[in-house]
Amino acid sequence: MDVVGGAYEEWCLRPSWHEVFGSAGRAASAIAAMADDVKRTLHCYADARTAPVLEARCALEGTRLVATAVAATCSFRYTHALHRPEVEAPRSTYTPIVVKSEAILRFGMLEGDAVVHGKRVVYDPQGGLTGSPFNSNSSSADELFVVLNEREARASTGLGGDTTPYELAHATRALHAARGVVLKRGPLGALVLDGDDWSEVPAFQTDTVWKIGSGDVFAAHFALGWATQGRSAADSALRASLATAVYCDGRGFPTPAMLDAFPAKPVQASERWKAGRRPRVYLASPIFTLAQLWLVEQARESLRGFGLDVFSPYHDVGYGSADDVVQLDLEGIHISDLVFAIGDGLDSGTVYEIGYARAQKKPVVVYCENELSEDLKMFEGSNCVLCKDYVTSIYCALWTAMVL
Secondary structure (H helix, E strand, O other), X not given: OEEEOOOOEEEEOOOOEEEEOHHHHHHHHHHHHHOOOOOOEEEEEEOOOHHHHHHHHHHHHOOXXXXXXXXXXXXXXXXXXXXXXXXXXXXXXXXXXXXXXXXXXXXXXXXXXXXXXXXXXXXXXXXXXXXOOHHHHOOEEEEEEEEEEHHHHHHHHOOOOOOOHHHHHHHHHHHHOOOEEEEEOHHHOEEEEEOOEEEEEOOEOOOOOOOOOHHHHHHHHHHHHHHHOOOOHHHHHHHHHHHHHHHHHHOOOOOHHHHHHOOOOEOOOOHHHHOOOOOEEEEEOOOOOHXXXXXXXXXXXXXXXXXXXXXOHHHHOOOOOHHHHHXXXXXXXXXXXXXXXXXXXXXXXXXXXXXXXXXOOOOEEEEOOOOOHHHHHHHHHOOOEEEOOHHHHHHHHHHHHHOO
16 A cells, blocks of 8 residues: 655644654554555655654554655644644655555645556545545546545535535546545444445544544555555445544554444434534533633534534624623523533633523533533432543534434
């Protein structure tokens, strides 16, 4: 298996993270952990900072490294894993990397391009990095699968939100002249289009969610199964979804034993959710300092990013006296389906809102990173969902909303 794409330096503020991976680097490591018997080559650009790390890791994992030396590659800085990263990229692009092999996983890149020629090729265009068809740079494949999410597919095909996932997958296949498409649909799993056949695979719920690089792991495991192990596209996508869940749960790359032992819990969705209904979330939080307001903005953006309707007292009611705001805030809880509460600091107003919502039998998810278990006893005892990690708490709110 030849993997070609970016190998970048990555930072995350919370949880703390600083590594050299990038899409291709991460995919190569994921394949190495899963299949010792598959010969692996990583093709990428590398600068003075990334090259020593890549050389050491590839030596330890038994992966052949073919690195094109450049002055600078890219770096990604995240505040948290749901935040759009700050990207540093070279001002000019480099000469394309050329790869010829039987099985290839190609990723889109910022600092250059990859021209590939293979028998079985998997192409992950990597969001906005490139919207060009696979063969627009003279790449070729006897059989091609494209792996991407709905947002990427709509951007590249120009189709609007009224297009069904099946129509979107067919349009993507036509755009890339591919055999098939894996259309990732977030919490709804993935749609696999293979020739005239199609199937759906679920996403899986985890105790924690580490999001950075999860798509790279999915692409790596799909390519491993379909391009080298002779598995069907549907089976490869299912195993890729399981492997992604293992990775999200612990940041590590799954081994065969880990994959077999993983307690798979598919994400559930109500018929109302599938039909397009999106529950309303009441966003409870203190709003008195810059840090508190920043977190409210982040939470609102993250929840709305999953299509949820958010009632935020700060945005939808504002400041005022008790007579001005209290009844409006309580009415906001009444008209909402669940509550997402930022519990750090145990602000009296937020604690009251949590209790009021539970008295109304509404689900409550509490993000509380810094509070002692003893101080959270009432929340826990009243069946609130408690999360100490921000991204996990957002996903817990999403999963809760999906079954309502």
